Amino acid sequence: MANDPEEKQPPAPPPGEKPVAPAPPAAGAPPAAAPPKPAAPAPPKEAPPKPEPLDNELVKHYNSRFGEAICEAWLDRKQAILVVDAARLREIAEYSCDEEKFDLLTDLTVVDWPKREKRFDIILNLYSFPKNERLRLKVWAGENEPVPSVSGIWGTANWLEREAYDMFGIAFTGHPNLKRILLPDEWQGHPLRKDYDILTQDTAWVRENLGIESGQ
């Protein structure tokens, strides 16, 4: 059964099955994608790409639908990034999943910029099977600002949001079971924040529960 190419497959398969035999690199660009849609592997040797503003069909869709809520859109290393308003994340996510067919939430993660006013970037990496393209949604959130959970839209988000909570302390509202996932429940602090390091980590827990001195 396995490798029959004529197998039926619910969601359309990705295109791009051209056995070209290019000696030089750069052959990778997926063909079918929309004009400015690269999301492809390494670009040819050139100056490191600068973030450039993005204004394609997709962004227009989003803009027309959500207007103000789409704060910014740019392309970094040919990868599309869309910054959206935290308050309307849920709505936008639902739209992305249902209308724009970004049906796979590849990843959800956070970057901490402690010096910024809103210190966290929450990053949702989306992938669309029908279009074979990726999209990165970004949300800015402050220290104690709640972010709506998207776990109702993509099942994957459940654990990923728990991990984000565990590592950064971001409270996702509407998450069914928001508790630590990798660290023990009683652990103090959120390790991947920039202001957390080995000197400030929770040595008390280790001493108490494991009976050893931790760290340095």
Place this chain on the structure above:
Amino acid sequence: MIDKVLFYFFAGLAVVSAILVVTRRNAVHSAIFLITALLATAGIFLQLRAEFLFIVQIILYVGGIMVLFIFVIMLVNLDVALHQVQFNRQTWVAGILALALGAQVALAFRLVQKNPQGSEILRLPRGSAAQLAPNTELVGRTLFQNYMLPFEIASILLLVAMIGAVVMAKRKV
């Protein structure tokens, strides 16, 4: 001589285990002592030249029914049951009744043995052990020739028991 030793050994084992069966708090312990009592009884059967019955006792009673008992004890969470009162208030009544019963039967024995007229009851003609000789064969022949009907009825009993027990135990049948 050896016969006597074995008889008293088995009989003592049976009685002591039986007493422990009814006095242990823990049902699993009771079951273990019941197994011992049954094994001792099997020994008695062997002494009485009932070889086949000896093994039936072991296979059916010990290996079958007692397994069932132990399963049920493990099913009905007995850790809770252990903390409950194990004996009811009828203890004295039971003791007296049992003693009366025992005394009555013992008295009957004594009377029968003392009284020459009544002694006929126990002086049944004594058969020889050799008559029980190839035990399995004899049991087989008698069972299937003389007791054919009870044997068939036993299968109906088993059928009913099987259905009844499964209906009882299974929630949705």
Place this chain on the structure above:
Amino acid sequence: MPSPYIPIFIFAVLAAAFPAVTLILFKLIRPDMRAVGAKLKPYECGVPPEGGARGRYSVRFYIVAILFVIFDVETIFLFPWAVQYSVLGLYGLVTMFVFLGILVIGYVWLYNKGALEWV
């Protein structure tokens, strides 16, 4: 006691005594270490057990045991029958047919009711 059983009885005593004696003997020989702490905890994959272990288990076990007892009785009746079969002949065959037939009815009933299914 029939005479062949006497060596068996002695063998039983030996067979029971051998492991017990070895067990006690080596308890005396080996260095006496009293296990403490986590070693004594029942194995629960490295975490404290939740709830008593002697909890309740599936009633299926019980159903299997019941059926076993019933079939065991049946098997026991088969043994003397098999031993005497050359004497009983056709008569024995018919008798056993009836006996097993009645039980097979029960078996078929159980089969159809799914009582023999484990899950």
Place this chain on the structure above:
Amino acid sequence: MAEIPTANFPNVETTVLGADEIILNMGPQHPATHGVLRVKLKLDGEKVVGSECIIGYLHRGVEKIAEHRSYQQFAPYVDRMDYVAAVSNGLGYCEAVEKLMGVEAPPRARVIRTILTELQRIASHLLWLGTHALDIGALTPLFYCLREREEILKIFEKYCGARLTTHAFRIGGLQYEAYDELEKDVERFCKDFEQKVNEYEQLLTENRIWVGRTKGIGVISAQDAIDMGATGPIIRASGVKWDIRKAFPYAAYDQYQWEVPTGKNGDTFDRYLVRMEEMRQSRRICLQAIENIPTGPIMARIGKVLKPPPGEVYHSIEAPKGELGYYIVSDGTTQPYRVRIRPPSFINLEAFDKMVRGHLVADVVAIIGTLDIVLGEVDR
């Protein structure tokens, strides 16, 4: 996993006396949980009505470590995540950093990378097959699989001196030139391997017990698999023909002809078949690749000190377990500002609860096995 909605599982008949169910705890010290996974099972008799995975026993803070190492220094750490597929981890990281810097490895390096990565895929699948079969009770395949895997590890050892955590690739290309007999070794391995795979299939595929233990177990539909973010063989076994090697070709995959195997039912048996076929396809890729390894340099021109321009990049590869993604944010210094690793095992494991409900305890081990998780990667 607070309450277990049994109502969704009409087949779950309550067979235990009374209302209370047993909580059975499997792991972290359990022979079948593949490392230190801990699974709490809510049992009704022997039937699973709910589960909760407790992970983190192997958490080392790899992502935090990355923030305090230079780009090159961090490269060996990624080998320790999925330690049975270290080469793939390294490939993903190197390519991600290359993309971040806007450089590209030379063609020769890319082909050699492809060969080694595909060998690693075979090795990883072999280990999966052996342990999966062992979980289901077949003792012997494990030893056969390890025998074959040994050959691959020997090739790795000859190439870079390490067998397990190889650190085979460098950012920008390769450190080591391919040794003289690499092609011959790979070819010899591939020649034998075809017959070996058939041998495993002979042992298992037609085996009634094996089929009985895996067919219809841990079914996950394509829709559910996408929803749970499952990738790799799991999603393919559910019928989604999706492979990053085809969707966003990297390394030298676009030069070779091969198929993406898919399954239909998304059960454990299909995942088994898909992985078996993947091994064959990997072998096919290797054979094509060794035929024509381009000559030329093996290292791109990059400085000794890497300072990628500020910005971010997401790059993912098809690791043996699924999509292995690296999301790297640079602030223009020599150390990454943030490295996020998208671990396939972690996200595939999330689908465990969905797969396991309504099955028996015995199926739990089959399902853990079929997920092919490596705790080093789940916990990072």
Place this chain on the structure above:
Amino acid sequence: MDALVNFFRPHLLPLVYAVVIVALLPLLAGYIVLLERKIMADMQVRLGPMRVGPHGLLQPIADAVKLLIKEDIIPEGADVLIFWLAPLLSVTAAMLAMAALPFGPAFQIADLNIGLLFILGISSMGIFGIVLGGWASNSHYSLLGALRSAAQLVSYETAAGMAVVSGLLLAGTLSTRRIVELQAQQGVWYAFLAPVGFFVYLVASIAETNRAPFDLPEAESELVAGYMTEYSGFRWALYFLAEYTNMVVVGAIAATLFLGGWLRPFSGTRALDFLDYAPSLLMFLLGGYCFYRVPKQPVRVQGGVLAAVGLLCLALAGVLGAVLIPPLADTKAAVHGGFWFLLKVFLYIYVFMWLRFTFPRYRFDQLMRLGWHFLIPVAIVNVMGIGVALVLHWQWHWGLAPALVVTTVATLLVAAFLARVGERRQKPLVGET
């Protein structure tokens, strides 16, 4: 004193046998374990134990010493008395079953009127060791393993009992010695007369000894070690001893009832009498191989041990050969009987091992289904089939062979039907897509 001597005199020989069995059985079990590991290693392209003694020949002894002096742990909350008693019960039951086994025409503790039933009944008592041990340990895994184990044992005991009955119908006696003698008289092993019965017994006996593919109770990937989880050291070894003893017992039952006991293959055929040389030759070759390997041992001592083993083999070859000389011909049956019997038992166990290393493990419900839906009905039908065949033979004077062929084919048809029905009934557990 005199009374005692007089009392024991008639039982002297059986008592010696009893002592020999009790003393040798642990050793035998240990070497079966070694053999199993070697066979497993061979099937899995590796060497197996090689360190302790030449080719690992002293491994069982090292293991035994290690287990004997290992720390003895009784877990918290365990029922100490029962925890103590359970393994003893298991091993005693298994050993006691050996009492009625005819290892040879002479070597038997007691030839009972109920011999076969005695073995079946006594060995079925081992179930208490398992259940009580699992219960006493106060651990989930132990209890679940114990209950499973017990359920499995009882499920297959019925099938095994019925399979034995099918052999008994042909023999008409429960005495183990008579059964073998009858096979000698009729000149055919009952495995050929009742093949279905033999097959059912084979499967049921694998399940009863908890061997793969039915090793659910101790399926280490699910229940860790089943009822033995909390046991360590010598108590654990006792359970193991019980398991291997049980393997010997079921092998011996199969050998006695279906495989002609101590009889040589083709014992009735004069033309094949040269087979009598086989035992001696086999031991001779074995001894020769040992000596061939002696110089290749890396350590002197190992060479010595191997040479000793070789000498033992040669001595056995001598004994097995000597009885062929006319003056000693009286003892031939006894000596060769033992050899053939043990060989058959070993081959039976070898089949167990072979299956173990080839097959994955059944799931518990599949195991139960196989037992209750297939083996038991097939066994019942088989018993009736053989009954019918015998009546045809006696009453209507059919030849025994055609009658048995007809009923066996009928039984197989029923079995095929049952398999079909069972497959159709098999429902998926959760909704399949």
Place this chain on the structure above:
Amino acid sequence: MIPTSHYLFLSLALFIIGVIGVLTRRNVIIILMSIELILNAVNINLVAFSRHLGQVDGQIFAIFVITDAAAEAAVGLGIIIAFFRNRETVLADEMDILKW
């Protein structure tokens, strides 16, 4: 040669112990076990007479008694299970309703 009356006394003893068990224990399972003891006592009696008379019939009766005991245990324990499922108890004096 042990006199038959010895066996009868043994039987009596077991019988009385069984009766006491039935009357005093609260745990139904143990009550059932006591009933097994009583049946056992009966069996000893039957077999003793079989030996005394040199006739095998007593043993046949005993086999039927054991068959009966098996059936009784199966059904009795089935009832206990069904009862326990509804009332969470195995105590005899709490079994005071006729229907649930």
